Amino acid sequence: MPPVLVSTEIVIGTLIVVAVVVLATTYLRRRYIAKGLPLTLCGLRAAGTDRWRLGLIRFGDNALEWYTLGGVSVRPRHRWLRQRLLLEAPERLEGSDSIPLLPDASRVPCSDGETRFELALQGPAYTALRSWQEAAPPGYNVNVA
Template sequence: MPFWQWIVDLIVVLLILVVVCGCALVIRRRMISRNGGTFELSIRARSAQIGRGWVLGLGRYSGEQLQWFRIFSLAPGPRRSWHRSELSYSGRRQPADSEQMALYADHVIVMVATPDGRIEMAMNSASLMGFQSWLESAPPGADWTRRRPQL
């Protein structure tokens, strides 16, 4: 077999792999969002440099938890999740010039306090309103971590 045919075969195999990975990403996103409650949610993974460290993803409300999935991953489960009682809204800000290239166009940056420290999330204004409503929607005085006695 001539050398150029090996190159053509290699290119065809790589093209097929790219198409298969693209289809897998689309199927995964459909599976994540099939029950609703999903929205575009970016997380700042590294905060060492100003404006850097953002990872695009999807957020999903699942009962008392907020689950976060990386957008470009084939993993079926969430990368991170937080319980509603662990989160506290601290404020919001507009993205800096260097952050605007890393985030979606209409997103604002939200600071959230957790037991592990402060994290920054980026979401659009409508998703922020839903996030704040979800945080505040627990009944006053409800302790969701305590088990009820069995009768």
């Protein structure tokens, strides 16, 4: 058997194994991040910048957590407490500001006290975020008679 053929088979086999590992890691990371809680695709843009970063947001019990879309980290990159998170009126993303992976998305200006940022969400995700933000966390300010 020619050595070139053996080398080609080894390279192709290695590439297939690497692709399977990357796909499995991505799938397992997403499952671990969700932990049974709502998880959706969104864009994040810091105040004063023009660049959107795609990621996943998770609606936790008391905080909104944003994870990078790629990578292997299972820790949130940003975390905003529900009580401190302020959402402003959404505006439709149009033209050069639009995000191809989020068609018909809206820009939602937000702040958590001292930090200002924007989230890009599609309609149902914005509705879920607004509902989550306005809902009282379990045991918070509850009076049962």
